[in-house]
Amino acid sequence: MPHAQTIGEPDDGLSTRQRRLRPILAVNTGEGKGKTTAAMGTALRAWHQGWSVGVFQFIKSGRWHPGEHAALEALGRLHDQTGEGGPVSWETMGTGWSWTRAFSAETDPAEVAREGWRHIRELLAEEALDFYLLDEFCYPLTWGWIDVDEVVATLRDRPGVQHVVITGRNAPQKLVDAADLVTEMTKVKHPFDTGQRGQAGIEW
């Protein structure tokens, strides 16, 4: 049966309890499916702990993940009504984040992406949330819209115990180096390879 294996004890002077409160930076990357879905699964764990969860999707259009959105939104609502689990907030880049009216459909998406990161950086500084899911965040990094060094420095210096999960293909090496946990989803076989179309409930 599967179980976690630890390779010795780290020599860092921390107690087990302190070690258990280490903020984690996780990256899901690779060509295969499941990067975002796995991150959403991790968000379920965070919700169960009563943590405040924030999802930030760095996509302009297309794969909105309505299934996961609806489910996590329902769980957030359940928290608001009954106190079960934790609060959930969900932001999608689209043509502009909810906290600002500064953008339109014609705004350069690079600018919109940068505003998203600026806002997240602010939240991190304030220790506003317990769990941040930066979905498809690798793209603005790869395309040079957002500076990787600045992101790595911000994440490295973030205060408190704030967990961050970043998803997207081709995660920059510097981000991989800075992360605690990196998983690569490799596509072995996919129905799209034989020309099949996606289905509701499976692909979204």
Add this chain to the structure above:
Amino acid sequence: MPHAQTIGEPDDGLSTRQRRLRPILAVNTGEGKGKTTAAMGTALRAWHQGWSVGVFQFIKSGRWHPGEHAALEALGRLHDQTGEGGPVSWETMGTGWSWTRAFSAETDPAEVAREGWRHIRELLAEEALDFYLLDEFCYPLTWGWIDVDEVVATLRDRPGVQHVVITGRNAPQKLVDAADLVTEMTKVKHPFDTGQRGQAGIEW
């Protein structure tokens, strides 16, 4: 931005609508983390569609995934109360499945696993559910507790549109060959490598 790519149209005589109702057999395998969490994320999509979701965990003890369990159970409860989403059932092998009292802590786990598969085979024949998550199911297959050929034949011949997701390391080649979608989670880096322990809300 990421988007699905189809390589030509399949020449199978089906309409797009019919092609969109193809039952999917998906396998999440590999050494990395995220196999089960990604499957749980897919279960959120199924729930959103209003499908009946059944989770069957083929683990005797240990990694119960309490976070995902609590979240999906809450979503199932929400369905029962408000009609939102779909119904969710959750079974764990433990020392015996809920539908039978035939087992005790001393029963050979191979026998318990086989009973689990027997029950699922029955559900598939009856078209009882829309979405089946067979978590850690690769282990009883790899260890020879359950016959791979029989599983492949059953899945291949299953009636209706019943989606099945199977997770676990070292998925048998015959299962991979039979599957529509196979993703391999590769571990690039993990905190356990440096002796760090798991945390609630991240690892479970």
